[in-house]
Amino acid sequence: MTDADRPGTRTVDGAADSPRVPAAGPLPDVRAEARRVVTATDAAGAPARVVGGVAVGLHDHVELPASLVRPYADIDLAVQAGAEASLARVLVELGYEPDRKFNALYGYRRMLFWDRPNERQLDVFVGQFSMCHKLDFSGRLGPGTTLTPADLLLTKLQIVELNTKDVVDALGLVVSHELGIEVDGDVIGLDRLTAVTAGDWGWFTTVSDSLARVRDRVEVAGSLAEVAAGRLDAIAAALEGAPKSLRWRARARVGRRMPWYELPEEHIR
DSSP states (O other): OOGGGSTTSBOTTOOBSSOOOOOSSOOSSHHHHHHHHHHHHHHTTOOEEEEHHHHHHHOOOSOOOGGGOOOOOOEEEEEOTTOHHHHHHHHHHTTOEEOHHHHHHHTTTEEEEEETTTTEEEEEEESEEESSSEEEOTTOOOSSSBSOHHHHHHHHHTOSSOOHHHHHHHHHHHHHSOEEOGGGSSSEEHHHHHHHHTTOHHHHHHHHHHHHHHHHTGGGGGGGHHHHHHHHHHHHHHHHHSOOOHHHHHHHHHGGGSOOSOOOSSOOO
């Protein structure tokens, strides 16, 4: 992630070392608006981090071929459990309209807000990202605008029924980041990927299946296909070679005879 994406590095006129000044309402540009929201939530002590397609778009570290560039419709955020009420107040101050019925029913794990002027939806995941599997992000909302590249990749690879957008986002992440360990900085942390998959056979199986599907469509990366293929192969090898827990091994004996994932009604995009 570039310094320009980090909260508190530019004012609205581009000056350095000063916090941005939030606009009066949601901005038309979805990526600029995501940055504005994160800056405001950090300042209010209820930090949120961007997930989903917009988060992938914020990691524009290399020039991507046109085949890996896509528009983004909505904003999706992750927030720590316990901070959801504070975050909701910030979003209202920023011009968002809460979906009161939905939030009253499900606000302990997910909230929904509306940006009426731009006809956008803003989703908030509380404590964990829950789709086909559950990704706990407690303690992982560090500096920057988005979740870590490894966590973003996991949110894509844990989708059992990948569509073209998922493949494009996964490839965009892979070609934009080198592989390493998370202390190295803005890399895809193999340590995070193996920590999640080596303890849970279901996670491992879905991620491995998804990696293979993305690998089969690596030509979508165009001029960066070779880079993508090498990194996808390296990730798959790291997951396969990581020592597995006793729980993982016990579930592996059952294998695919029993379901190992959920099919949510709606995927984050």
